[in-house]
Amino acid sequence: MPIPPAIEFKNVTKTYGENTVVDDLSLSVPAGKITVFVGPSGCGKTTSLRMINRMVEHTRGEILVDGQPNTGRPAHELRRSIGYVLQQAGLMPHRTIVDNIATVPVLKGVSTKEARAQALELLERVGLDRSFAKRYPAQLSGGQAQRVGVARALASGSSILLMDEPFSAVDPVVRSDLQNELLRLQRELGVTIIFVTHDIDEAITLGDQLAVFARGGRIAQFGTPEEILRQPADDFVASFVGRDRGMRRLTFASASDVTIHPLQALETPWQNWQLKVEDGKPAGWLVDGRLIPGGSLYREGASLRDALDSVLSSPSGWGVAVDNEGKLLGLLKSDDVLDATETERQRRYGVGA
Amino acid sequence: MNWLSSNLDYVAQLAALHVLQALIPLVAGTLIALPLARLAVGRRRDGRSTELSTTAGKVRRATVINSAALLYTIPSLALFVLMPLILGTSITSLLNVYVALSLYVLAMMVRSSVDAFESVSPITLEAATAMGYTPVRRFWMVELPLAIPVMVAGLRVALVSNISMVSVGAVIGIQSLGTLFTDGLRRNIPAEIIVGIVGTVLLALVLDRVLAALGAWNTRWRKA
Numbered sequence: 001m002p003i004p005p006a007i008e009f010k011n012v013t014k015t016y017g018e019n020t021v022v023d024d025l026s027l028s029v030p031a032g033k034i035t036v037f038v039g040p041s042g043c044g045k046t047t048s049l050r051m052i053n054r055m056v057e058h059t060r061g062e063i064l065v066d067g068q069p070n071t072g073r074p075a076h077e078l079r080r081s082i083g084y085v086l087q088q089a090g091l092m093p094h095r096t097i098v099d100n101i102a103t104v105p106v107l108k109g110v111s112t113k114e115a116r117a118q119a120l121e122l123l124e125r126v127g128l129d130r131s132f133a134k135r136y137p138a139q140l141s142g143g144q145a146q147r148v149g150v151a152r153a154l155a156s157g158s159s160i161l162l163m164d165e166p167f168s169a170v171d172p173v174v175r176s177d178l179q180n181e182l183l184r185l186q187r188e189l190g191v192t193i194i195f196v197t198h199d200i201d202e203a204i205t206l207g208d209q210l211a212v213f214a215r216g217g218r219i220a221q222f223g224t225p226e227e228i229l230r231q232p233a234d235d236f237v238a239s240f241v242g243r244d245r246g247m248r249r250l251t252f253a254s255a256s257d258v259t260i261h262p263l264q265a266l267e268t269p270w271q272n273w274q275l276k277v278e279d280g281k282p283a284g285w286l287v288d289g290r291l292i293p294g295g296s297l298y299r300e301g302a303s304l305r306d307a308l309d310s311v312l313s314s315p316s317g318w319g320v321a322v323d324n325e326g327k328l329l330g331l332l333k334s335d336d337v338l339d340a341t342e343t344e345r346q347r348r349y350g351v352g353a
Numbered sequence: 354m355n356w357l358s359s360n361l362d363y364v365a366q367l368a369a370l371h372v373l374q375a376l377i378p379l380v381a382g383t384l385i386a387l388p389l390a391r392l393a394v395g396r397r398r399d400g401r402s403t404e405l406s407t408t409a410g411k412v413r414r415a416t417v418i419n420s421a422a423l424l425y426t427i428p429s430l431a432l433f434v435l436m437p438l439i440l441g442t443s444i445t446s447l448l449n450v451y452v453a454l455s456l457y458v459l460a461m462m463v464r465s466s467v468d469a470f471e472s473v474s475p476i477t478l479e480a481a482t483a484m485g486y487t488p489v490r491r492f493w494m495v496e497l498p499l500a501i502p503v504m505v506a507g508l509r510v511a512l513v514s515n516i517s518m519v520s521v522g523a524v525i526g527i528q529s530l531g532t533l534f535t536d537g538l539r540r541n542i543p544a545e546i547i548v549g550i551v552g553t554v555l556l557a558l559v560l561d562r563v564l565a566a567l568g569a570w571n572t573r574w575r576k577a
Contacts, residue, residue: 055483079485104484
């Protein structure tokens, strides 16, 4: 018995005068998963998202939310039942953080006291200290504001979360943190998330399912990230997933087969390069008495893409493997990594080896 | 100084009348200006759309703002004299001042309230709608509180302008601190004139500070 979809678009069309923004969209969004709408700007992905909670009213067709047509009740009631995270957090500048998070429960008639108590829990849940509660939005950084935005959406108690390019305005480091937090929250809470982005890397990182939108509001391909990278449906999808497709695909391959060479076991085949280790952690390479910062680290259990990058970015040509605490495990040899990609390729197409 | 100490009660009474004549129109005019201004602003665009407001919207906005501005060009003395004819009140009735100054406040506050409403970020309004605010609740809980900073700036100008215009009423015999100028001039008592001027300025300064402080207290979130 398949789980009924959380949201279903049935032949949905949106036109503005002569302009068709979304054209005959039919799509089932699976419950309890992250579905990413990805595509170039102006392709109707945001419009499609906003039609779900009727921030935009569709012209034709039907949108089912938990099996019910979304036009079956007043728009404000529907919106209170669906979490929504906006691009620029969109917090109420005149309310404290705790009251911002408590917005929807208060609108629903929960007492302020109760709503605030719940808001404090959510604040911690999204990784912010309770001391933030009494501050105002202007006192937060972009990343912190967006965490509050997520907490506010979760406070609706909804099993559905709509996210409209929520991380596009923060710097790459914070962005990556937020993405990981979102994945953790989604695993913990099992909510259905629809996430809009124009960034294919973000889509691959987050999505269980991707819907690739083409211009004119048409879905060019719907499938798992791996399917889309492996077999783009057409030239548009192929060009959109980009020329780093080969590298991106390695994201889905495990590097667990790649041998990690213990530091001591090797007879310095990297010639005069010497790995500097501080407190068991790698701290760059020494060569001719100079210290050169190390490349990216391969964390045990990460993907083949990370393994390859650690090799390519290492000054010595040897990738550095660490455990989850960042302690040195050993070194990766570029030949081993390339062999692993070869094995992966053969396994993928079921030939050779 | 002697003049002041021997007429302290009289001056205090005039000052009280002066405050009354400045504040009542301020409140009344603002209360009328707010709905007009909100009407002129019309439906706010949402955060993502880039299309400009409709032609009908622009016409409505321009009509409201320009008629308000026109109102302001009527000379205050003329208005004070005209009021009894229109309202059927006696020439020295306080009601004349209330109505006339309310019109000036209206003229000023329509403009600054339009600016105030337009200063509220469309993204915030959109977020409020997306959270499930009904339009009415969104106005009272989000839009109006966020419009306060710009509105207070307008209120301060209107208040100070009111305090100065209340004095004009003295010319036609309506009691205020302005009475000290006309009376002092007629009876040639320079001290009385000086007390009138200093009193008016002090009143304007003090009330302006109070209003600014009230505004700041209401918008603590901005100092963050």
